[in-house]
Amino acid sequence: MANIREIARLAGVSVSTVSRVLNNHPYVTPDKREAVLKTIRELDYSPNINAVHLSRGKTNMVGVVLPTINHPYFSELLEGIAEEAMKHNIQLVLFQTGYHQEKEFEALEQLRGHLIDGVIFASRAIPFDSILKYKDAGPIVLCEDSDQDEFPAISIKHVAAFNLGLDYLMSKGHERIAICLGRLEGTNSQKRQKAYEEKMKMIGQNVHGDWILGKCLMIQDGKSVVDRFLQMKEKPTAFLVGNDQVAAGIITETIKQGLAVPENVAVLSFDNHPISEIMGITTIDIPTKQLGTYAFHAFIKRSDDSKYAKKVALPFKLIVRNSI
Amino acid sequence: MANIREIARLAGVSVSTVSRVLNNHPYVTPDKREAVLKTIRELDYSPNINAVHLSRGKTNMVGVVLPTINHPYFSELLEGIAEEAMKHNIQLVLFQTGYHQEKEFEALEQLRGHLIDGVIFASRAIPFDSILKYKDAGPIVLCEDSDQDEFPAISIKHVAAFNLGLDYLMSKGHERIAICLGRLEGTNSQKRQKAYEEKMKMIGQNVHGDWILGKCLMIQDGKSVVDRFLQMKEKPTAFLVGNDQVAAGIITETIKQGLAVPENVAVLSFDNHPISEIMGITTIDIPTKQLGTYAFHAFIKRSDDSKYAKKVALPFKLIVRNSI
DNA sequence: TTGTACGCGTTATCAG
């Protein structure tokens, strides 16, 4: 109800002085500052954020679009973004989409309406062209390996990393390889699946349909992988697994079933999360958190000069442990 | 970049006319309207929402505070709220708290800052006194059976319903009753637990610690209930279950184990969700969706006249089917 | 160090 003018009047100062106190500006004598703070307390005043945003011309908030935070990859990515955002005093507005397109558009519309200063796409379901229409609305950052030149894009070459994994398994003598992916219908999964099939064809290895396992996201999914493994007539000798969590689940359940890793089945996964170190899982390090850091930096840069558009591909690295 | 003045200039009209077009006001000649729409399209203009909010003095958005939407009770409550909000053309801003207090305060702070017009607490973790401090910030609605008089409170007498359940089971000859609750540490669970213990003491029934089962939220939790049931040395003859989903899980798993419902174990649950009808589960109808409807109405009323503060307790009702 | 006055982008009131 009360506004900055009211405070100024009661404190016997001008609105600018109140504003200065509110924003911790220097050049306010201690007694005036105290007087202002006192009446602010008395009236239980707090600024109208809309007015602040309007006057400042920005909101210091950026939207982050992701399907879910309940997944090790996205939660770590988000952590990277959040850490940087904190340093720059910028609030994050989460758009958990569950891969629903309307939710992604909601973020873009809020950008257009100046409710947020920018949007970082951790992942997306809407086509590139749709995003392109919002190019002038404000900074947009993509976390993907795209070949466009309109938006900054930070990425990890997931498919190349996947191929490295396959190569390493093969170098260790494995030819009967099964793979565990997340959403099979996702673009990334599709590409990996294709890479897998090509590589298997190269070495003349017959690919069994049941060697491509989907819905492998969390640690508990590892159990069902092993269940399915035990049912297979033709058994693979190795698993290439989308993330460490699932690999940990697989290994735990395998051992529970009286089998041994890597003797009965080898496991190679991705991420190099703490759990892989604890369990001695051979993995390919993916700097997911750093991806978030870079994505946020790209937003900051893009906020400054609008011509900025840069593509960054972060490196991955094989970490050899004992699961192969 | 472009603003309403720019549009007005290019379309050869005044800003008021542009505003009228934007807000679908009548009294604009078709040709002027068309001219405005044309330049809006050409400049890819969209209004600055901050300015709109500031000028209107409200945002037409209300915050909904809940621990998670991934739970049948809350998702149905939310549905009730959302349906009404839609009718009144009001946007919902979700605060998924996971019962973290800071998240709840975030909603209240946004209310203070005029970023939202009101807050509906579907459930809360912060103490009442904390909320009281925000009384003047705007309409706040509680979905709970509280004995205060400051805020409108819509509720279902969960404990009374729970007692009804116990009474009904006892009327059917059951004395060895186990209960399945959600978060055991929650206020509601605590109250139910107390009611349960009192009732059991009344009939001189010894209460076994393992007859009070927690973490029963989703259908899959029903399986672990049955697992635990099978391990019990002293077995109950009936389950009073917090929601239909879990009951469905229990019944399904019970049958899978070669036992029969209600012969080997009776089940009574809450909610009267569709699954209970399909599976013939005796349940106590809880008008959760209606709770949401009423909660939203309370917000609307409270928006009009600020003196309004009302307590509503919605009725529950036993629905007899075949699980007892 | 302080205050005045203007701008931010929109809506609403009120003459015409």
Next chain:
DNA sequence: CTGATAACGCGTACAA
């Protein structure tokens, strides 16, 4: 039906 113009609440040159 249309157009000035005053709010809305705040930040900030600029002048003092």
